[in-house]
Amino acid sequence: MSATESTPVAAGRATGARPGPERGPGSPGTRPVAGRRPRFSKAHMKEWAWGYAMIAPLFVGLFLFYLWPIVQSAYFSFTSWGAFGGQQWVGFQNYSSFLSDPQLPRAAWNTVKYALIILAGIPVSIVFAALMNQVSGKYASLYRVLYFLPVVSMPAAVAMVWRWLYNGDYGLINYLLSLIGIHGPHWVSDDRYTIWAMGLVGIWSSLGYNMIIFAAGLKNIPRQYYEASSLDGAGRVRQFFSITLPLLSPSIFFVSVLSVIGGLQMFDMVLMMLGKTNPALAGSKTIAYLFYEDAFVTGNQGLAAAIAVVLTLVLLALTAIQFRLQKRWVHYA
Amino acid sequence: MFRKALVLAGVGALALAATGCSSSKSASSGQADSGPVTLTYGIWDAKQKPAMQEIADAFHTAHPNITIDIQLTPNADYWTKLQTAAASGTAPDVFWMNTPRVGLYAGQHQLLSLSDKPGFDNSPFPKALNDSYTLDGKQYGMPKDFDTVGLWFNKKLFDAAGVKYPTAGWTWQDVISAAQKLNDPSKGVWGIASPDWTQENLFNTMLQAGGQAITPDHKKSGFDDPKSLAGLQYALDFITKYHVSPTAQQMTDTQPDQLFASGKVAMFADGDYDMPEYKAAAGLDADVAPLPAGPDGKKATVINGLANVIYAKTKHPQAAWEFVQYLGSKEANEIQAKTGTVIPAYNGLSATWVASTPQYHLQSFIDQLDVAVPYPVSKNTAAWTTPMQTTLDQIWGGKVDLTTGAKQIAAQMNAELAKE
Numbered sequence: 001m002s003a004t005e006s007t008p009v010a011a012g013r014a015t016g017a018r019p020g021p022e023r024g025p026g027s028p029g030t031r032p033v034a035g036r037r038p039r040f041s042k043a044h045m046k047e048w049a050w051g052y053a054m055i056a057p058l059f060v061g062l063f064l065f066y067l068w069p070i071v072q073s074a075y076f077s078f079t080s081w082g083a084f085g086g087q088q089w090v091g092f093q094n095y096s097s098f099l100s101d102p103q104l105p106r107a108a109w110n111t112v113k114y115a116l117i118i119l120a121g122i123p124v125s126i127v128f129a130a131l132m133n134q135v136s137g138k139y140a141s142l143y144r145v146l147y148f149l150p151v152v153s154m155p156a157a158v159a160m161v162w163r164w165l166y167n168g169d170y171g172l173i174n175y176l177l178s179l180i181g182i183h184g185p186h187w188v189s190d191d192r193y194t195i196w197a198m199g200l201v202g203i204w205s206s207l208g209y210n211m212i213i214f215a216a217g218l219k220n221i222p223r224q225y226y227e228a229s230s231l232d233g234a235g236r237v238r239q240f241f242s243i244t245l246p247l248l249s250p251s252i253f254f255v256s257v258l259s260v261i262g263g264l265q266m267f268d269m270v271l272m273m274l275g276k277t278n279p280a281l282a283g284s285k286t287i288a289y290l291f292y293e294d295a296f297v298t299g300n301q302g303l304a305a306a307i308a309v310v311l312t313l314v315l316l317a318l319t320a321i322q323f324r325l326q327k328r329w330v331h332y333a
Numbered sequence: 334m335f336r337k338a339l340v341l342a343g344v345g346a347l348a349l350a351a352t353g354c355s356s357s358k359s360a361s362s363g364q365a366d367s368g369p370v371t372l373t374y375g376i377w378d379a380k381q382k383p384a385m386q387e388i389a390d391a392f393h394t395a396h397p398n399i400t401i402d403i404q405l406t407p408n409a410d411y412w413t414k415l416q417t418a419a420a421s422g423t424a425p426d427v428f429w430m431n432t433p434r435v436g437l438y439a440g441q442h443q444l445l446s447l448s449d450k451p452g453f454d455n456s457p458f459p460k461a462l463n464d465s466y467t468l469d470g471k472q473y474g475m476p477k478d479f480d481t482v483g484l485w486f487n488k489k490l491f492d493a494a495g496v497k498y499p500t501a502g503w504t505w506q507d508v509i510s511a512a513q514k515l516n517d518p519s520k521g522v523w524g525i526a527s528p529d530w531t532q533e534n535l536f537n538t539m540l541q542a543g544g545q546a547i548t549p550d551h552k553k554s555g556f557d558d559p560k561s562l563a564g565l566q567y568a569l570d571f572i573t574k575y576h577v578s579p580t581a582q583q584m585t586d587t588q589p590d591q592l593f594a595s596g597k598v599a600m601f602a603d604g605d606y607d608m609p610e611y612k613a614a615a616g617l618d619a620d621v622a623p624l625p626a627g628p629d630g631k632k633a634t635v636i637n638g639l640a641n642v643i644y645a646k647t648k649h650p651q652a653a654w655e656f657v658q659y660l661g662s663k664e665a666n667e668i669q670a671k672t673g674t675v676i677p678a679y680n681g682l683s684a685t686w687v688a689s690t691p692q693y694h695l696q697s698f699i700d701q702l703d704v705a706v707p708y709p710v711s712k713n714t715a716a717w718t719t720p721m722q723t724t725l726d727q728i729w730g731g732k733v734d735l736t737t738g739a740k741q742i743a744a745q746m747n748a749e750l751a752k753e
Contacts, residue, residue, distance in 0.1 A: 083713075084441050085420035167586040169579075189585035189730075277529070279581045279730020282723055296413050298719055 077305035094306035115263030117199030129214035148208035159272030191283030217251030375428030433714035474640025475661040476678035499622035515599040524577035526589035529729040539564035541627030546709040554746035581729035636705035
């Protein structure tokens with residue numbers, strides 16, 4: 001159900017990234033503009049009040065559970081916490097101890113590596129989406145459900161199942177590899193392989209969501225372009241690179257922004273798939289995992305808040321850069 | 334349809350919130366404990382809930398004015414939730430405490446001292462347990478249960494290899510030679526599993542070698558003591574020197590208790606608390622012996638145990654004390670003993686527990702009480718156990734050599750201990 005519902009929504013958001021002038025509360029369109037009325041008439045105010053009343057439940061929730069904690073976290077990042085509450089202002093001390101943490105370089109590299117692997121999975125999603133578009137008839141929705149299932153599965157359950165599959169001695173993956181004469185490694189307990197193992201699961205679990213967005217993007221490309229180009233003698237490959245890819249670029253942009261944000265925040269798999277007592281853990285920690293350790297294991301909430309603030313700023317910067325760069329390669333039809 | 338569901342859910346949430354509010358209100362307004370009082374009791378083990386409920390019901394029968402509301406939080410979230418609740422003044426009135434955390438909670442004034450209570454008597458409990466819950470001369474926990482570690486072994490694998498079963502007279506050398514005879518890679522069988530688990534393995538081998546994890550005054554690390562190092566070396570040698578234990582990677586992918594339960598490992602040092610798992614394992618014919626003696630004939634096991642504590646900000650200190658007193662009574666401990674999940678802390682009741690599972694020589698765990706050493710703790714144990722485990726994982730994974738790693742642990746530990 002959620003699969004079919006999210007299609008128009010997600011696609012709308014994707015193309016909605018285009019800078020649009022007509023938005024905000026007082027925008028024309030909902031009602032014909034009554035020219036002579038003053039901007040802040042009583043009727044207007046009443047209408048607005050109702051509008052705000054309608055969105056209040058959502059907005060209050062958003063404010064209480066998203067915006068306010070962000071403000072609080074920023075404040076807490078300058079404090080040191082006692083085990084049972086009671087904060088003390090310590091200035092930038094948390095930031096300096098985070099930036100001088102010997103674990104930081106490895107964790108930063110692991111995080112970037114994971115995000116790059118997830119980005120590298122986007123072409124896979126495009127191919128699968130294109131293939132999915134070829135499928136019609138009664139099995140189409142079945143396929144869609146199958147590919148979407150990982151998205152709606154609990155991350156903890158996903159991690160547990162993959163942990164079994166990756167088991168070095170008794171896992172299915174190494175058993176299959178042994179059939180073709182390959183002695184598989186310890187995927188989740190040897191830090192040469194852990195990031196790759198987690199990246200694969202990351203691609204697998206985001207495939208369904210990305211496919212839905214790409215499938216919607218592909219459906220929006222008018223048939224006429226293909227017809228016209230084939231009259232001009234363009235082959236399938238040429239069509240893909242000259243029509244499909246440019247016209248799909250808004251969706252690709254949307255997915256890559258989300259992938260970067262999601263990839264850099266990865267934490268659940270380190271905890272669930274690797275676990276706290278793992279010889280590979282030290283070499284596989286991500287930035288978000290450092291945050292978790294400080295907040296919930298060693299009880300250093302101030303330091304954890306500082307990590308969260310730094311990560312948020314980095315994500316903001318990266319997203320802003322992506323929005324700047326999109327002008328060079330994203331085509332809005 | 335969907336909207337209807339949403340409205341229903343909203344109403345449900347409101348109702349929940351309302352009842353939540355009202356119940357906490359009635360609890361906080363309790364008229365000086367004379368009227369009916371509801372005490373919250375925080376625990377983390379679902380397996381023990383039936384026994385705890387039985388104890389709570391028995392207490393309620395004797396004290397009709399006091400009702401016990403058991404709050405079960407799985408172990409993974411228990412401490413996070415408890416610490417947050419304690420910070421905001423809403424922790425349960427009475428809750429379970431373990432030895433690594435009591436220093437933090439008592440040191441930060443989150444617990445009521447039991448020594449100050451009239452009629453407090455800790456004589457029925459093992460001294461090591463009382464000591465674990467005593468800080469600056471005051472005892473904060475009523476011992477609930479205890480656990481020691483034994484050498485579990487797979488009888489079927491011993492019979493097949495023609496090796497005699499472990500006994501109380503075994504030394505390290507006996508374990509090594511038995512492990513070498515039992516090890517059979519062609520069948521996928523290891524002689525022993527020697528993970529970097531501390532309570533079950535390393536803290537004990539360090540003690541048997543004459544070393545220790547922490548000095549008795551809880552001020553200095555013992556990891557740089559050459560004798561402690563010998564204990565760690567013995568445990569690591571099974572993997573790196575004798576090749577009779579699965580590697581750290583293998584034991585991460587498949588936990589050693591699972592390997593033992595599925596008959597892949599012939600010997601495994603493990604606590605009595607994993608007994609239900611082995612009892613339930615299909616086709617496993619196992620038994621348990623005391624841990625072996627070290628090179629100088631020294632025998633040792635760490636003893637750890639839970640205690641019931643009273644939250645410092647409880648609204649009903651008197652009722653909470655009455656309940657904790659009952660939890661420490663012989664009657665309540667007998668209820669625990671019968672269920673067979675844990676060894677009750679009350680002296681002399683272990684026989685009931687041993688008899689609960691006659692197929693194993695559970696007496697091995699009790700017999701070691703004489704050589705039991707309190708589980709190593711300090712005022713803020715978690716501060717040094719986390720980096721300690723990380724470094725041990727590195728040593729066991731072959732990333733850091735033992736001598737360097739042990740020195741590193743000692744340095745980190747001493748730095749944290751100095752902050753206390």
